[in-house]
Amino acid sequence: MSQATLSGAPPVVAGEGQENRICHMPDAGWERWWVWASERVNPIVVKEIRQSLKSKQFTLSFGLTLIVAIAWTLLAISLMVPKIFYLPGGATLLTGFFCILCVPLLVIIPFSAFRSLTAETEDSTFELLSISALSSHQIIYGKMASACLQIVLYLSALAPCIVLTYLLRGISLFSILFLLGMTLLISVSETAVALLLAAVSRTRMVQTGASVLVLAGLVMAFFGWTALIVNEGLEDMGNPPREAMLGIFAFLTIVAVAISVVLRAAAAAIDFPSENHSTSLRWRILGLVSLFVFWMLMLLAVVEDRSVATAGILVSLFVFFMFIGGLVCGERGIISLRGQRTLPKTFLGRIMLTWFYPGAGLGYIYIVCIFGAVALMLSCFEVFYVWRLRPLSGNASITATGYLLFCYLVIYLGITRLAMLGLGKSLPARMLSSVAMLVVILLFSHLVPWMLVFILNDYRDFPYAAHQAFNIYLSVEEANDRLSIDIGLSILIVTLCASGIFGLNLLLCTRDIMLVRVALPPRLREEDGLDKPAPTAPIDPFAD
Numbered sequence: 001m002s003q004a005t006l007s008g009a010p011p012v013v014a015g016e017g018q019e020n021r022i023c024h025m026p027d028a029g030w031e032r033w034w035v036w037a038s039e040r041v042n043p044i045v046v047k048e049i050r051q052s053l054k055s056k057q058f059t060l061s062f063g064l065t066l067i068v069a070i071a072w073t074l075l076a077i078s079l080m081v082p083k084i085f086y087l088p089g090g091a092t093l094l095t096g097f098f099c100i101l102c103v104p105l106l107v108i109i110p111f112s113a114f115r116s117l118t119a120e121t122e123d124s125t126f127e128l129l130s131i132s133a134l135s136s137h138q139i140i141y142g143k144m145a146s147a148c149l150q151i152v153l154y155l156s157a158l159a160p161c162i163v164l165t166y167l168l169r170g171i172s173l174f175s176i177l178f179l180l181g182m183t184l185l186i187s188v189s190e191t192a193v194a195l196l197l198a199a200v201s202r203t204r205m206v207q208t209g210a211s212v213l214v215l216a217g218l219v220m221a222f223f224g225w226t227a228l229i230v231n232e233g234l235e236d237m238g239n240p241p242r243e244a245m246l247g248i249f250a251f252l253t254i255v256a257v258a259i260s261v262v263l264r265a266a267a268a269a270i271d272f273p274s275e276n277h278s279t280s281l282r283w284r285i286l287g288l289v290s291l292f293v294f295w296m297l298m299l300l301a302v303v304e305d306r307s308v309a310t311a312g313i314l315v316s317l318f319v320f321f322m323f324i325g326g327l328v329c330g331e332r333g334i335i336s337l338r339g340q341r342t343l344p345k346t347f348l349g350r351i352m353l354t355w356f357y358p359g360a361g362l363g364y365i366y367i368v369c370i371f372g373a374v375a376l377m378l379s380c381f382e383v384f385y386v387w388r389l390r391p392l393s394g395n396a397s398i399t400a401t402g403y404l405l406f407c408y409l410v411i412y413l414g415i416t417r418l419a420m421l422g423l424g425k426s427l428p429a430r431m432l433s434s435v436a437m438l439v440v441i442l443l444f445s446h447l448v449p450w451m452l453v454f455i456l457n458d459y460r461d462f463p464y465a466a467h468q469a470f471n472i473y474l475s476v477e478e479a480n481d482r483l484s485i486d487i488g489l490s491i492l493i494v495t496l497c498a499s500g501i502f503g504l505n506l507l508l509c510t511r512d513i514m515l516v517r518v519a520l521p522p523r524l525r526e527e528d529g530l531d532k533p534a535p536t537a538p539i540d541p542f543a544d
Contacts, residue, residue: 048116048146058150061108065100065154069161072096088170097161098179099226104154105183106222110190113147114214117198118207136271140195140263147191151184178248179229185255186225190218192262199269200432243302250295257288278331278358282366285324289317293374300381310378310398311480318405321371323435325409328363329417330434361509364417368502371409375402400479400491407494408472414501415441421508445470469493 052058076093162180165171194214201210261284268277296313303309344353355366379399416438423433453467464478469490478487 045142045145048143049149052112052116052146052150057108057112061104062153062157065104066157068100069097069158072100073161073164088168090165090168090170092170093168094162094165094171094176095229097158097165098183098229101154101158102183102222102226105151105187106190106225107218109147109150109154109187110194110218111215112150113143113191114194114198114211116143116146117195118201118211121202121207136267137264139270140199140267143195144191144263148188151187155180155184183225185252186221189255189259190221192259192266194218196262196266196269199266246298250298254288254292254295257284257291260284261288276358278363279356282356282363286370289370289374292317293377297377297381307382307398310382311401314375314378314398314402314405315476317371317374318409321367321409322412322438325364325367325413326416326435326438327431328367329360329413329420329438330431331358331360331363332430359509360417360420361505364413364505365509367413368406368410372406375406378402400483400487401476404475404479404491404494405472407491407498408470408475410498410502411470411494412438412441412445414498414505417505418501418508442472446472466490466493470497 073093076096080087080092162176166173166176197210197214198207201207261281264277264281264284268275268281271277300309300313343357355362355369379402382398416434419437419441420430420434423430449467450471464474465486466489468474470493475487475490475494478484478490
């Protein structure tokens with residue numbers, strides 16, 4: 001007889017009191033974190049890891065990497081004997097290991113991730129994934145996690161070889177970690193870009209062209225990085241100064257946010273068009289630009305030639321916004337009723353946050369306003385740091401350059417957006433078509449006036465004049481060189497054109513601005529517990 005029976009206590013049924021461990025969140029903190037992490041490891045991660053590790057491609061590439069690493073170790077050590085006993089030989093051996101490691105990390109793994117996503121369309125399994133409980137974020141991040149796991153496996157395989165190079169002297173631990181970290185960063189960035197190109201390649205013809213483009217880019221990146229390692233040599237960096245460490249940290253943060261933007265864009269490309277992906281993407285782009293401008297202002301505070309550095313930053317941001325703006329101008333602007341339920345409620349919220357919602361017109365205003373704010377900030381920086389030391393007095397000014405670039409952004413993106421209004425919203429690869437149209441407009445506006453003036457001058461060189469007002473390169477170069485009457489007239493011309501094009505685009509995007517928040521249906525409110533029915537009084541059976 002059990003002790004519980006002797007004491008008179010009721011017996012405990014197996015399983016009673018333990019239902020919370022199955023139906024409810026556990027009480028312990030570490031168990032809660034474990035449940036949260038296991039829920040985030042979606043089935044696509046398990047599927048991709050099993051497929052990649054069991055594939056012949058991984059077996060062959062992993063085995064060849066180990067064989068080549070062992071062969072290089074034996075060959076390099078045999079060639080360095082007997083010098084290896086009294087001379088440092090770690091740098092020579094490490095150079096070969098990095099070249100071996102770059103093959104799977106910079107070529108095989110990114111291209112495998114690209115083919116993994118395109119194969120979903122070719123095998124007609126992408127539609128099944130789209131209608132399943134998996135979201136587009138889980139699909140993209142699952143394939144990215146599978147690629148990162150393969151990177152870890154290759155690193156763990158070559159880790160003993162890399163440790164051997166440190167024991168052979170001639171290379172510091174920081175140098176090894178720095179080059180290894182840069183190789184990993186390039187590999188992860190290439191994988192993210194490959195997934196984005198695979199996500200936008202939905203037809204067979206586009207996939208073929210994208211495959212050639214991705215493979216060519218990966219091979220070029222591999223040869224470029226390995227050539228830099230071999231030609232420059234692995235020099236001992238020692239203990240870098242604080243400025244170098246801060247620069248490395250700044251670069252890592254910018255690349256990390258950029259990878260987040262690329263992966264979010266890839267998730268948006270494979271999701272349904274009626275979903276609201278513009279808000280999250282535009283917030284990430286705003287964060288990326290803000291972070292980049294912050295670190296660039298920190299850099300400008302310590303460099304000597306601030307005018308040249310500021311002009312370089314402005315031009316880089318202009319190219320970035322032209323590309324992003326070209327994609328934004330191709331947005332369909334379709335938002336479902338479920339997406340309209342997330343629109344701002346108040347009038348102030350609509351003024352401040354409507355520009356983050358879908359629509360080519362809203363995206364155009366968003367891009368223009370951000371670049372204008374950045375150009376104004378850099379101009380104020382010049383006023384504070386440069387003008388107090390060197391008056392303007394007819395010299396070059398970053399303010400004129402920034403204003404010109406702002407007007408060009410307004411003009412060319414505005415024309416592209418107006419041209420895209422004539423194309424149907426169901427056009428396949430609409431955003432890529434928008435970028436192609438932007439390139440055509442830029443070539444037409446630059447080459448035609450230049451060729452006409454060149455012919456009229458009997459094929460002789462000619463100085464800058466107002467007829468080249470829409471030529472970005474010549475106008476910016478003239479503004480950086482000196483402030484003259486011709487550049488002043490060009491500024492006036494582009495100002496008038498930018499004002500007209502911006503006003504027309506602002507009028508045409510009123511339909512997107514007038515979208516209002518849609519209330520939640522009563523059935524969904526009842527399911528969410530927002531509308532609870534009023535309790536009814538109990539019926540008295542003894543009442544008359």
